[in-house]
Amino acid sequence: MNTCQSCGMPLDGETTSKFEPIYCIYCQNQEDGTLATYEEVREGSIKAAMKLMGKTKDEAELMADEMMPNLPRWKK
Helix, strand or coil, rough: CEEECCCCCECCCCCCCCCCCCEEEEEECCCCCCCCCCHHHHHHHHHHHHHHHCCCCCHHHHHHHHHHHHCCCCCC
């Protein structure tokens, strides 16, 4: 399964952006195609990890900070 190159979310028929299939609907605005900033994606990832995975805020922040720099959009 493909994953979003900005946040790592699994991509499927419901989560894939209509503008660029390498991004999810949360990282790419579905009205104008603009991409979320690094900070916006980081905050979304933290909130998702807390809600969906039961992580504490500290755990979720650590997870986002370790994962995001390795994703294609943010690799330097």
